Amino acid sequence: MTSRLARHAGLLAVLALACMLPFVLSNFRLFQFTQVYIYAIAILGLNMLTGYNGQFSLGHGAFYAVGAYVSAIMMDRWHVPYGWTIPVAGVICLVVGFLFGLPALRLEGLYLALATFSLALAVPQILKYFEHWTGGSQGIVLSKPKAPLGLPLSPDQWLYFLTLAVLVILFWLGANLLRGRVGRAIVAIRDNHISAEAMGINSALYKSLVFGVSAAYTGVAGALSASVIAFVAPDSFNVFLSITLLIGSVIGGLASISGAIFGAFFIQFVPNWAQDISKAAPWAIFGVFLIVFMYVMPFGIAGAVGRIWIRMTRSRVLQAGRDPAPAHHAHTTT
Amino acid sequence: MSALLEVHGLEAFYGRTKALHGVSFSMAAGGITTILGANGAGKTTTLRAISRMVRTAGTISFEGQPLEARVTEDIVQFGIAHAPEGRGTFVHLTVEENLKVGAWGRRERGGLEADFERVFGYFPVLRERRRQMAGTLSGGEQQMLCVARALMLRPRLLLLDEPSLGLAPLVVREIFRILRTVNQAGVTILLVEQNAALALDLADHVFLLETGRVVLEGPSDVLRRDDAIRRAYLGY
Amino acid sequence: MEIFTQQVVSGLATGGIYASVALALVMIYQATDVVNFAQGEMAMFATYICWSMLNAGLPYWGAFLATLGFAFIGGVVIERVVIRPVENAPILSIVIVTLGLLVICNSVAGWIWTYVQKPFPSPFPSKPFKVSLGAGETIFGAHDIGQIGITLFVLLCIYLFFRFTPLGLAMRAAAQNPVSSRLCGIRVGWMLALGWGLAAVVGAVAGMMVAPSLTLEPNLMGGVQIYAFAAATLGGFTSPGGAVLGGFIVGVVENLVGTYVSFIGTELKFTVALAMIIVVLLVKPSGLFGSTVVKRV
Numbered sequence: 001m002t003s004r005l006a007r008h009a010g011l012l013a014v015l016a017l018a019c020m021l022p023f024v025l026s027n028f029r030l031f032q033f034t035q036v037y038i039y040a041i042a043i044l045g046l047n048m049l050t051g052y053n054g055q056f057s058l059g060h061g062a063f064y065a066v067g068a069y070v071s072a073i074m075m076d077r078w079h080v081p082y083g084w085t086i087p088v089a090g091v092i093c094l095v096v097g098f099l100f101g102l103p104a105l106r107l108e109g110l111y112l113a114l115a116t117f118s119l120a121l122a123v124p125q126i127l128k129y130f131e132h133w134t135g136g137s138q139g140i141v142l143s144k145p146k147a148p149l150g151l152p153l154s155p156d157q158w159l160y161f162l163t164l165a166v167l168v169i170l171f172w173l174g175a176n177l178l179r180g181r182v183g184r185a186i187v188a189i190r191d192n193h194i195s196a197e198a199m200g201i202n203s204a205l206y207k208s209l210v211f212g213v214s215a216a217y218t219g220v221a222g223a224l225s226a227s228v229i230a231f232v233a234p235d236s237f238n239v240f241l242s243i244t245l246l247i248g249s250v251i252g253g254l255a256s257i258s259g260a261i262f263g264a265f266f267i268q269f270v271p272n273w274a275q276d277i278s279k280a281a282p283w284a285i286f287g288v289f290l291i292v293f294m295y296v297m298p299f300g301i302a303g304a305v306g307r308i309w310i311r312m313t314r315s316r317v318l319q320a321g322r323d324p325a326p327a328h329h330a331h332t333t334t
Numbered sequence: 335m336s337a338l339l340e341v342h343g344l345e346a347f348y349g350r351t352k353a354l355h356g357v358s359f360s361m362a363a364g365g366i367t368t369i370l371g372a373n374g375a376g377k378t379t380t381l382r383a384i385s386r387m388v389r390t391a392g393t394i395s396f397e398g399q400p401l402e403a404r405v406t407e408d409i410v411q412f413g414i415a416h417a418p419e420g421r422g423t424f425v426h427l428t429v430e431e432n433l434k435v436g437a438w439g440r441r442e443r444g445g446l447e448a449d450f451e452r453v454f455g456y457f458p459v460l461r462e463r464r465r466q467m468a469g470t471l472s473g474g475e476q477q478m479l480c481v482a483r484a485l486m487l488r489p490r491l492l493l494l495d496e497p498s499l500g501l502a503p504l505v506v507r508e509i510f511r512i513l514r515t516v517n518q519a520g521v522t523i524l525l526v527e528q529n530a531a532l533a534l535d536l537a538d539h540v541f542l543l544e545t546g547r548v549v550l551e552g553p554s555d556v557l558r559r560d561d562a563i564r565r566a567y568l569g570y
Numbered sequence: 571m572e573i574f575t576q577q578v579v580s581g582l583a584t585g586g587i588y589a590s591v592a593l594a595l596v597m598i599y600q601a602t603d604v605v606n607f608a609q610g611e612m613a614m615f616a617t618y619i620c621w622s623m624l625n626a627g628l629p630y631w632g633a634f635l636a637t638l639g640f641a642f643i644g645g646v647v648i649e650r651v652v653i654r655p656v657e658n659a660p661i662l663s664i665v666i667v668t669l670g671l672l673v674i675c676n677s678v679a680g681w682i683w684t685y686v687q688k689p690f691p692s693p694f695p696s697k698p699f700k701v702s703l704g705a706g707e708t709i710f711g712a713h714d715i716g717q718i719g720i721t722l723f724v725l726l727c728i729y730l731f732f733r734f735t736p737l738g739l740a741m742r743a744a745a746q747n748p749v750s751s752r753l754c755g756i757r758v759g760w761m762l763a764l765g766w767g768l769a770a771v772v773g774a775v776a777g778m779m780v781a782p783s784l785t786l787e788p789n790l791m792g793g794v795q796i797y798a799f800a801a802a803t804l805g806g807f808t809s810p811g812g813a814v815l816g817g818f819i820v821g822v823v824e825n826l827v828g829t830y831v832s833f834i835g836t837e838l839k840f841t842v843a844l845a846m847i848i849v850v851l852l853v854k855p856s857g858l859f860g861s862t863v864v865k866r867v
Contacts, residue, residue, distance in 0.1 A: 121841060415753075424750065438755050440755075
């Protein structure tokens with residue numbers, strides 16, 4: 001009971017801290033944090049599919065692109081308010097992901113990885129092909145939305161809060177989904193799909209559903225990015241985006257909700273640090289970071305944090321024999 | 335004379351779990367020794383400890399040479415062959431290739447053909463299957479291949495883990511008959527077996543393990559008459 | 571008809587490159603269950619080493635053989651130093667490590683040799699072959715023919731090595747059943763390192779063969795790596811022969827699609843080739859020649 005309370009208290013503290021950031025950070029830093037939240041949503045989507053359900057995707061950048069373009073085209077062509085385009089992008093990606101997941105049911109492991117990878121390769125080219133809608137390789141330029149209801153916020157501050165709100169809602173929904181009955185079914189399919197089916201889990205249905213939900217999360221992230229960057233172009237959704245998302249997902253910690261946030265911080269900030277360390281070969285430094293992280297934390301940041309937490313609480317139990325839940329560590333288990 | 339294999343105060347660990355709690359025994363050269371015990375008593379672990387496949391404490395020496403500091407790959411150099419639980423078949427290699435792999439660790443490289451003849455003499459069915467993928471063999475044939483692969487080392491000590499597992503009684507009897515022949519040709523055997531009746535018939539010396547400790551030992555004809563053994567392991 | 575034969579031959583030439591890298595990928599995958607995303611970049615790096623030696627005045631074949639030596643040592647060292655410490659980590663974590671290797675190779679190559687494209691010599695005469703086929707005369711590039719010859723020779727050597735030598739047998743055994751191999755006295759760790767070394771050699775040959783037609787730059791092998799991955803998947807990751815055949819099929823199909831289906835053009839060629847592979851995979855989910863891995867429940 002106290003453990004739960006402590007966890008909620010910790011979460012609230014982190015959230016309060018996040019709400020203070022817009023008033024202390026520069027616009028550029030704030031933009032970076034907004035980007036982190038967007039990545040975190042996309043990575044959580046990928047985590048559901050790859051981490052929890054064991055389906056290997058090297059192509060989530062494709063769904064990110066679809067989300068971004070759905071939002072951008074709706075705003076640009078039909079002047080739909082940006083707020084409405086975000087759920088629509090999510091629903092369209094849900095359907096696209098579900099439909100892609102149906103044939104992908106036949107593919108496993110590397111074969112699925114190739115299929116999704118091809119999707120990531122194909123999407124930018126397809127986007128260029130339908131020039132009439134997408135503006136071809138020039139892309140679509142959008143304007144940054146202003147804060148509604150006369151709130152005294154700059155567009156960057158408003159977008160930060162909007163993204164944070166979407167993040168909180170989606171993570172809350174995701175946590176409930178993954179920790180409940182559905183989540184157990186999804187994990188059971190990953191661990192042993194034959195046994196799972198023997199227990200009456202419709203593995204085909206769940207796998208395509210997870211594909212859909214995963215794509216929806218990533219699509220919402222894409223839609224948010226369209227408004228935040230105020231620009232979409234095919235080449236910003238190349239295969240590197242997909243690979244970056246996968247890196248974030250594994251570095252953060254695969255089957256973990258908090259891992260998505262750690263991973264998002266990694267892919268947003270570590271390349272910049274690498275740039276600061278060596279102007280000549282920044283990516284070499286980034287590569288070294290990747291390898292070192294995997295040496296030190298083979299189960300990702302969330303895995304390592306979880307292990308430390310267990311060790312600390314365990315020793316605390318041994319010492320004091322009390323309920324183990326130090327509040328300052330609570331957020332790490334969510 | 336010192337014993338061929340001498341184990342003293344052997345403890346073994348899987349992670350933090352201790353599976354053996356100070357096993358001590360010694361084996362003379364030339365005989366067949368069997369380790370009996372229920373599931374989880376530590377029989378397989380004892381063999382794995384000798385082959386350095388688990389973390390251990392205590393001493394293991396073979397002909398006076400310590401084995402504790404060695405790695406699994408080195409064990410064959412002492413002339414110890416281990417036919418593992420589950421047979422360890424290389425399913426995508428042919429029977430002949432499996433046998434060649436078995437001969438990999440021995441010092442003298444020549445005489446492969448003569449060794450093929452020797453093991454085919456014990457197990458004629460393997461000669462017929464020589465060019466066949468080992469994965470297509472029946473369970474009994476794979477068990478024979480497993481023993482044959484171990485014999486390719488020309489071992490002095492053969493560690494055998496549950497050769498009867500999952501096999502028809504007739505096949506098991508055949509394999510045990512051959513093991514006696516192998517032993518008469520000079521190979522000392524340490525056998526782990528669930529089928530106590532068969533093992534007691536074959537072996538001349540018995541150790542009884544219970545939850546990681548040796549609780550009883552002696553010549554097999556003596557132990558066969560032991561009431562506790564009879565009730566618990568022979569069922570009459 | 572002449573164009574068709576020409577396109578098939580040049581497809582086989584690039585196919586040989588894909589086949590080599592695909593084989594390298596499969597060799598490592600079979601031993602460790604890991605797709606080495608850095609395979610192509612390691613080959614690119616080896617090709618740069620060859621370029622440096624040629625630049626220093628070494629004769630072509632001398633530099634070629636020395637490069638193979640470097641590639642082998644490099645492969646072994648990478649396995650021992652970079653891969654070994656994570657060998658018990660989850661597969662995806664090891665994949666991330668190979669991605670790290672990829673960006674390191676690429677970035678360091680750009681740092682040492684710059685991103686400027688460099689011409690790379692072909693060891694074969696520049697004069698094309700003329701072959702009379704029935705009525706007409708067909709012209710083939712000498713480099714294409716030589717490239718096919720070299721790749722087939724290397725693939726044959728690898729096959730003979732694994733099939734007929736004791737070391738090759740030990741490497742196959744170690745890949746299949748490490749536990750059992752250790753009990754037979756095989757040093758499994760070293761066998762894996764040798765496998766990385768050999769894979770690096772096969773990749774290096776591919777790099778040096780493809781560089782004359784693509785010109786040398788740090789992103790030389792990016793496209794090749796993707797096609798090789800596709801080829802290995804098409805042939806089946808469980809079958810080295812299948813991966814090689816898959817490489818040749820992908821090379822030919824890619825070339826013919828680019829030639830005959832005009833609206834596709836070079837941009838979409840990539841996507842179309844991959845889409846065709848996916849369609850094949852939907853019919854045969856574990857590749858043309860692969861076997862389904864049956865896991866015990």
